[in-house]
Amino acid sequence: MRIVSLLPAATDIVAELGLTADLVGRTHECDWPPAEVAAVPVVTSAGFSPDELSSREISAAVGGGAHSGSSLYALDVDALSALAPDVLLTQDLCEVCAVSYGSVTEAVRVLQGSGPRVLSLEPRRLDDVLDCLVRVGDLLGAGTVARERRAALRGRLATVRRLTRGRPRPRVVAVEWLDPLWPAGHWVPEQITCAGGDPLLARPGEHTRPMDWQAVRAARPDVVLLLPCGFSPDRTLRERALLEALPGWADLPAVRAGQVWVLDGPAYFNRPGPRVVRGAEVLAHVLHGVGAGEPVRDAEARQLV
Numbered sequence: 001m002r003i004v005s006l007l008p009a010a011t012d013i014v015a016e017l018g019l020t021a022d023l024v025g026r027t028h029e030c031d032w033p034p035a036e037v038a039a040v041p042v043v044t045s046a047g048f049s050p051d052e053l054s055s056r057e058i059s060a061a062v063g064g065g066a067h068s069g070s071s072l073y074a075l076d077v078d079a080l081s082a083l084a085p086d087v088l089l090t091q092d093l094c095e096v097c098a099v100s101y102g103s104v105t106e107a108v109r110v111l112q113g114s115g116p117r118v119l120s121l122e123p124r125r126l127d128d129v130l131d132c133l134v135r136v137g138d139l140l141g142a143g144t145v146a147r148e149r150r151a152a153l154r155g156r157l158a159t160v161r162r163l164t165r166g167r168p169r170p171r172v173v174a175v176e177w178l179d180p181l182w183p184a185g186h187w188v189p190e191q192i193t194c195a196g197g198d199p200l201l202a203r204p205g206e207h208t209r210p211m212d213w214q215a216v217r218a219a220r221p222d223v224v225l226l227l228p229c230g231f232s233p234d235r236t237l238r239e240r241a242l243l244e245a246l247p248g249w250a251d252l253p254a255v256r257a258g259q260v261w262v263l264d265g266p267a268y269f270n271r272p273g274p275r276v277v278r279g280a281e282v283l284a285h286v287l288h289g290v291g292a293g294e295p296v297r298d299a300e301a302r303q304l305v
Contacts, residue, residue: 001140002086004043005030006075008266010089010121011037012273013133016149017142025083027073029230032267032275043079055179055228055239085116087139123272124205126190130154133274153277156293157194160280163290164196170222170259170287172197176229176270179242180210184227187276188269195283196290197223217248223287224254226304227265233302236262240304260304261286268300 004025005011011030014023020036027044030037119139123129130150137146172192174184185208189199200219202208216224226236226243243249243260254260263269263286268279281293282301 002084003140004080004083004085004088004116006044006088006090007121008032009129009132009271009273010091010136012271012275013136014089014140016133016274017137017140017145019140019142022140024085025080029266041079041083043076043083045074045076055177055242088116088118089121089136090118091121121272124186124207126157126187126194126204126276129187129272129276130274132272149274153274156277157280160194160284160290160292163292164194164284164288167196167288169196169198171200171219172223172225172287173200173216173219173221173254174202174225174227174269176208176227176265177210178226178228178236178239181213181216182210183208184225184269187272188227191269191276191280191283192225192287194280195287197283197287213246217252221252221254222257223259223261224252225261225263225283225286227263227269229270230266232266233262233264233299236265237304258303258305261301262304263301264299 001022002024003022005014006027008030011026012032014020015033023040025043026037026040028042121132123132130153133150134146137143174188176182176184183202185202185206189202189204192199200221201211228236249255268275268282282296284290284292285296286301
């Protein structure tokens with residue numbers, strides 16, 4: 001089966017199912033697993049380079065206070081047609097995160113022949129993310145493997161819950177964007193809860209909006225997690241001055257206690273793929289010093305000092 005993934009999380013799912021050999025096209029942001037996807041043709045491009053812009057400039061480019069960036073990404077319809085995919089994996093959850101669903105359906109309309117089957121993924125909660133594994137697996141003829149993998153991932157989450165059960169629950173603010181400040185919603189509050197924390201400023205499944213800095217000050221978090229969408233930890237650290245210049249930043253309990261953490265958002269928190277489970281394991285280490293799964297590396301979580 002010839003698969004084109006127009007969503008990095010979907011590429012992660014294809015890899016989890018052991019089907020990367022069937023992947024014939026991907027987005028420019030699909031980067032996992034690196035050795036396996038590097039040679040897969042890219043069929044999308046971005047209208048700007050995030051490394052050349054500040055958080056505020058990127059926010060302005062994508063529409064400011066709303067997830068409305070459908071013009072951010074270009075889909076190469078000619079390249080897509082030449083790949084002759086049987087299946088297109090896409091999403092209709094956030095137009096800032098990937099090619100918009102409308103662009104995909106328009107591209108399919110102009111393709112020759114009957115066109116590929118299109119599966120749109122729209123997970124909002126942690127269980128939804130794991131269920132997407134089965135939805136994709138069933139479509140790709142790997143339903144049994146998908147259910148086995150989902151069970152294994154659920155088992156890892158259960159281990160995190162067991163290891164953190166009964167411990168004091170720190171109050172946690174997770175930041176998905178730095179300027180403007182944006183709380184992490186959707187599945188992230190559940191990742192925090194699973195790892196023994198009390199998530200603030202966003203509810204499970206919520207499609208969040210920018211927040212006022214005073215809301216963070218009033219919440220007085222014990223821990224602040226920095227996991228900007230699409231930013232590596234090093235890219236996040238380049239903008240730490242934005243936070244340090246905020247009035248009262250140094251007075252936050254989290255800052256005074258040295259509990260501000262820079263995490264790998266794209267790998268474990270921003271994308272609704274199987275690696276959100278690793279995100280919960282990373283948070284168990286961050287919040288409680290608990291080891292669940294492989295030891296946490298500096299590239300996955302580091303304290304802001």
